[in-house]
Amino acid sequence: MDGVAEILKRGGDELGLSFSSEQIEKFSIYLEEIKRWNKRLNLTGLKKDEEIVVKHFLDSISCAKVIEDFDSKMIDVGTGAGFPSLPLKIYQPRIRLTLLESTRKKVTFLEYLVKALELKKVRVIWARAEDRAQGEERESYHYVVCRALASLKVSLEYTLPFLKIGGYLIVQKGPKVKEEIKASSKALSVLGGRVERILHFKLPLSGDERYLLRIEKIEATPPGYPRRVGIPSKRPL
Numbered sequence: 001m002d003g004v005a006e007i008l009k010r011g012g013d014e015l016g017l018s019f020s021s022e023q024i025e026k027f028s029i030y031l032e033e034i035k036r037w038n039k040r041l042n043l044t045g046l047k048k049d050e051e052i053v054v055k056h057f058l059d060s061i062s063c064a065k066v067i068e069d070f071d072s073k074m075i076d077v078g079t080g081a082g083f084p085s086l087p088l089k090i091y092q093p094r095i096r097l098t099l100l101e102s103t104r105k106k107v108t109f110l111e112y113l114v115k116a117l118e119l120k121k122v123r124v125i126w127a128r129a130e131d132r133a134q135g136e137e138r139e140s141y142h143y144v145v146c147r148a149l150a151s152l153k154v155s156l157e158y159t160l161p162f163l164k165i166g167g168y169l170i171v172q173k174g175p176k177v178k179e180e181i182k183a184s185s186k187a188l189s190v191l192g193g194r195v196e197r198i199l200h201f202k203l204p205l206s207g208d209e210r211y212l213l214r215i216e217k218i219e220a221t222p223p224g225y226p227r228r229v230g231i232p233s234k235r236p237l
Contacts, residue, residue, distance in 0.1 A: 011205050015067065015177070019091075022071065031057075041106070045209065046084070050205070054204060061210065062148070064088060065199055069142065071095075074142065077159050078129065079100065079101050080092070080106060081109065082099065084113075087095065089119055097122045098122075098125060099123065130158070138162065139163060140164075143167060144169045144170070146170075149171045151183075153187040153237055159171075160217060162218065165217070169212055169214070172210065172212060175211075177198065177211040181198075192219035192220055193216065196214050196216040
């Protein structure tokens, strides 16, 4: 646990964040469960504790830099092992969180982890974004987050339908962010979004370049989007 605490402290200092002993304990549990489950389920390719803490936990928490209301409803689309939203939830417990994941084994892990971390106001849903965004979840969230989901223009079709008008999509991207934004102009226009903010920073302890995109939902998404399963990735807007 001391190792996790030290890494979080050093990284948190660089990001301007601090962590309570309870939060450090939860991150320690999270780390151990990832390593335990990773033996039979591909949750991450990272092996070292510092890599997991920095490139998963701290990288995820960095999304807080562009979130202003932590009492909001948030959905994490294609959350995988819970990134970025579960580290955010540990850091800001007030978030009302939905985890959406299409792989059943990962859903089992997430359900177990939420109980192990004693997190409240968290739902885990086993479904595809294309299906779920056409139902009662549509345009019902203040924030959508996603990480390593797909290219930006594909991710927009998976995510923007979940947002209320005036809500925000938070997307984590690497150095080619400007090219992705340019390639996504049609998708933004069709789906009702606009890039409202781009925040550039370096990931603590690693120095890796990161960009946070905050995309505002300015118009309702047309009813035909997202298209049926498989189409957004095969025929991007």
